Amino acid sequence: MLYIVLILVLAALGLLVTALTTANTLWAWLSVGISIAAAGILVYDWLGNRRRKAAEPEAVAEVDDREPEYVDEAVDEPVEEPVVASVPPAEAVAVVPETSSEDEPGEEPTDxxxxxxxxxxxxxxxxxxxxxxxxxxxxxxxxxxxxxxxxxxxxxxxxxxxxxxxxxxxxxxxxxxxxxxxxxxxxx
Structure with a gap:
């Protein structure tokens, strides 16, 4: 749709240049008419997009109105938390494992x-x-x-x-x- 409008605008520009160089008002009026047609196509496309966007929430609302299904069963196995590991930079060669040693001092809170x-x-x-x-x-x-x-x-x-x-x-x-x-x- 935008390509058609672009072609119409370029045609209107060409007719306007022709009208100015030949001093013929017919070319100027044709340029104005083509510009109005291009504007009409843009308005038509804009209104169509608004209608489509207004229809989308209704379709989404139909899907969202359904009740989720819940399974009420006891799970015997414990669910494990995902482990997130950070990778140190390549220059870091020291491995510093957290130890659970009882004599290990705590961590100083640093502001x-x-x-x-x-x-x-x-x-x-x-x-x-x-x-x-x-x-x-x-x-x-x-x-x-x-x-x-x-x-x-x-x-x-x-x-x-x-x-x-x-x-x-x-x-x-x-x-x-x-x-x-x-x-x-x-x-x-």
């Missing part, structure tokens, strides 16, 4: 302001192989365990979370705000 500061720090924290938390070097929970030093921002990127006992996020963010140590990359 958004501290998290913004921590995400750019290069201060070292300590991590244990196959343990989910990162710690300050002075953390009592580390004791004599063999640990690995990582920048805190990298530890976060690798999926480690802060220890609730030594509160590394709050401590490092406070040091950074006070201007003592814990520099961000690019700071001198």
């Amino acid at each position: 958004a302001a501290d998290l913004l500061v921590i995400s750019g720090l290069t201060a070292d924290v300590r991590v244990l192989d196959e343990r989910p938390r990162y710690h300050l070097a002075k953390c009592a929970w580390l004791g004599g365990r063999s640990s690995i030093g990582l920048p805190v921002a990298e530890a976060r990127q690798l999926g480690f979370t802060p220890c609730a006992r030594c509160s590394p996020d709050a401590t490092l963010a406070a040091k950074h705000r006070a201007g003592r140590g814990a520099r961000t990359p690019g700071e001198k």
